[in-house]
Amino acid sequence: MSPGTHRTAVLLVVGVLSLTTGCAAGSADDDKPFVGIAMPTTVQTRWVADGENLAEQFGSLGFDVEMQYADDDAALQAEQIEQMVAGGADALVVGAVDAGSLTSVLADAHAAGVRVVSYDRLIVDGAAVDYYASFDNRRVGALQASSLLQGIGVLDEVGERTADRGPFAIELFAGSPDDNNAHVFFDGAMSVLTPYLADGVLVVPSGQTTFDQVATPGWAADVAGERMASLVAPYRSGTRLAGVLAPNDGVAQAVVAATGDLGYVPVVTGQDAEIPAVKSVAAGEQYSTVYKDTRQLAEVTVQMVESLLTGSDPEINDTTSYDNGAGVVPAFLLAPQLVTQDNYRAVLVDSGYYTAEEIG
Secondary structure, X not given: OOOOOOHHHHHHHHHXXXXXXXXXXXXXXXXXXXXXXXXXXXOOHXXXXXXXXXXXXXXXXXXXXXXXXXXXXXXXXXXXXXXXXXXXXXXEXXXXXXXXXXXXXXXXXXXXXXEEEEEOOOOOOOOOOOEEEEEOXXXXXXHHHHHHHHHHOOEOOOOOEOOOOOOEEEEEOOOOOOOHHHHHHHHHHHHHHHHHHHOOOEEOOOOOOOXXXXXXXXXXXXXXXXXXXXXXXXXXXXXXXEEEEOOOHHHHHHHHHHOOOOXXXXXXXXXOOOHHHHHHHHOOOOOEEEEOOHHHHHHHHHHHHXXXXXXXXXXXXXXXXXXXXXXXXXXXXXXXXXXXXXXXXXXXXOOOOOOHHHHO
């Protein structure tokens, strides 16, 4: 089943669950394991797909499942988690709204014997987290930066340096400060871009290059669009905007809209392979996106929880990268993949992630 399939049905289910928060499915007189799934938002459609994949895969194993979306409200998410624990949850899968706001509620969950898997966004500030399931987030940022360089002509199609010295004018965007991944994406991207900024091949006319200067609170597309609109004036009066590092598809689409009247198309990166962005990539508007197969992430997460609840050790492949303040959280990191106009059908349709009808 593709991420776009039955999306409306999923939203309706979430609405019902929101009315019955605390009445956990696993609190009845059955011996099924009960997992609570706390997701951050439905505004970014990728999180709807994540929730759908998790619920389907846990359900196929006979788990009782309660899923809650927090509408980007950190306090609400903490309340939802409290109620899942009170309702008898055996395990929690948490995609955090605010990576640092769950320390107390997760400490209480651990004290109650509830196992916790941090899902995609690392929960930090010493929170009680057993395992972390995500993608190689530094690699995501590096892919975005390399794609930007290829799109503007600094690198060729195989990633080799070209003879073009520019200078190329770019602008930088990052994700939300309260999402640990946003920092990792940006660091990964800047590890690639910094040498070209240092030698003058790339320039940032706005002068805004630090994470704090370019962050997008809440990953809000409207905030990103407003910021891009505030930066675009020089690019209407002689300076050509070669490209924009955008950390996800929501930001990317806002940037594309804000630069739509320039008379040319700057190179804009993205992430999550959301349907509107994929259509934009296909049309030659957004240059690229980074595909993260949430079906695989759900599979890894479900296996982690199943192992934790049966007393075995989950499979991991990283024990060094992610320290959340209490120590390194053992993790399983999946590989992301760059999607462009050249390969979007092969990557997204041929794999069954989307149907041809969904992306046009």
